[in-house]
Amino acid sequence: MPNSDHAWVVRFENVGLRYGLGPEVLQDVSFGLAPGSIHFLLGASGAGKSSLLRLMYLALKPSRGLISLFDRDIATTPRRLLPELRRRIGVVFQDFRLLNHLSAFDNVALPLRVAGIRENEVEKNVTELLSWVGLKEHLQARPPTLSGGQQQRVAIARAVIARPKLLLADEPTGNVDDNMALRLMHLFAQLNKLGTTIVIATHNEAMVERLAYPCLQLEDGTLHVSAAANEPAPMQEMQEEQLDHEKPFVLTALPDSPRRRSEKSS
C-alpha cells in the first residue's frame, strides 16, 4: 500500500458494466492505481479496454460496484464537482476526437482555456509543447490537413498540456513510427516522473516488453493484475542517446507548479 496523501488515484471495487440490457462487458473489476504508477492495459480487442478507460475518464457510469477517483466516490460526488475531477485527467482518445474546425494550437489549448488559464500562459505552453512533438510548423493547421500520426501527436499534446494527475491513453502510439512512438513514451515517462499516474492501453507487444511496466490484463470482461501492479513501478530509464539533442520536455502550464519553472531554467 502506498502511503502518500492519496491512497489511490483510481480505485475500482467489484465494478460491473453493461450497455443497456446487454451482457456485462466488465465483471467484478477490482484494482487500485497508486499515485505515480504507470501501467499498460492489455487485452484483445473487444475485451473491454476502452470501456474500462471510459469509466475512468468519467464518460460512463458503472452498472454496479464502486469507482473512486482521487479518493472521491464518483457515485456520491455532486455533478457540479465532476469538471474539477476531469481537469485532473488527461485522455488520449483512440480516435483522437480533435475538433476539426480548430487549429492544432487551439485544440491543444482547450484544456487550459476551459480551466481559465491566462491567454499568454496558454500561448507559451501550447507553442512549446507542440514544438516538442514536432508540430512547430503546423500550429495553425486544422486536423483534417494533418497526417494520422500528426493528429495523434496533437491529441497527446492536448491530453498532457494541463499536466494531469492521471493520464489515460487509448492506443497512443498506433499511428506513429517507432522513433516517434519512443519519443511519446518518453514524454509519458517524463510526466510519470513528475507524479502523473498513467494507464496506456496498447497492442504494441514490443513496447510492453521493452518498457516492462506492470500490466492490467483484461480477459473476457475480467481484470487480472500483474504482480507489480499495486506498487509504484520503478521507472524504466529511457536510452538517452535516442533522444540526444532534445532537451527534456517540462510543462510549465499550471500555476501550481512553480517548481517546474526552476527545473527548466537549471
Add this chain to the structure above:
Amino acid sequence: MFTRRTDLALAQDNHSRFLPWLIAFMVYLAILAMAGTFILNGLVVTWDRNMSGTMTVQLPSADNPKQNKRNIDKALKILRVSPGISNARVVTAKEMMGLLEPWLGGSSSLSELPLPQLIDVTLVPGDDVNVKAIAKRLDAAVPHASIDDHRVWLDRFLRLIRTVQAIAISILALICLATVGTVIFTTRTGLAVHQEAIEVLHLIGAQDTYIARQFSTRAMMLALRGGFIGLALAIPTLIAIGTLSAAMDAGAIPKLSMGFDEWFVIGVMPLATAILAMVTARFTVLKSLAQML
C-alpha cells in the same frame, strides 16, 4: 465578451442563419403591436379627460322662439342650482351651424330647421353629479328635455379600446413565446450538430456554463442583429402611420403620436429581445447538459 473566440463552430451553422430574419419579423410585429397599445392609451386618456367633465342638455325645439327662450331659462335655472355643476352655457345658433355644416353644407335653410336647443354643461371635477335627479327635474320643467352625459357612449368606447389593447398585448405575448420557441429550436439543433465537440469539452473538464456561454452569446448576437433589422423596418412604418393620420385632420381622432417614453421602450426592443434569446439559449443548453454524467 463579444469578440471572444468560441470553441464550437457555431458561426458556421447553417441552421441558425434564418434566426435573425425570423427575429426581425417578430420584433417588427411586436413593435407595431406595442405602438398600437401606446397610441390607444393616449387616445383613452385624451377622450376620457375631454368627455367625462361635460354633459349636454338637449331641449326639444318649441313652436316659437319665445317658448324656446323660456325653456332655456328654466333649464339654466335648474342646472345652476344643482350641486356638482360648475358652468352651464347655451350653445348658440352660430355654433350649431358650425357643427352641422360639415354634414349638411352651409346653407341658410339650416336656420329654418327645428333644431333642438343645446346647453353645454361643465361639471366640477371629482364631484359625483346625480344626473338622474337633474334629468327628472328638467323633464318636469321642460317636457322631453334630456341629458346626454356621454358616459354610456364613452364607456362603450373605452371598453372597445381596452379590448383591442388586450388583444395587442396577447399578440405581444405570443410573439415572445414564438421567439423563445425559435431560439430553443435553434439551440437544440446546435447542440445536436456539435454534440461531439461538446462531449470533448465536457470530458476535458468544461463546466456546463462554459459551454452554455458559447451558445447564449451566439443567440444574443443573432437576436440583436434581427432586433435591429426589425426596428429599422418598424420606424418608417410608424412614421408613415403617424403622417397619414395627421393628414386626415379629423377632429374626432386625436393625434396618433407617442411620447419620448414610448419611443424609448420601442428603441430598446432589440436589446430586450437579445437578452430574451440569451437567457433562453442558456437554459436550453444547461437543461440538455444536465443529462450528461
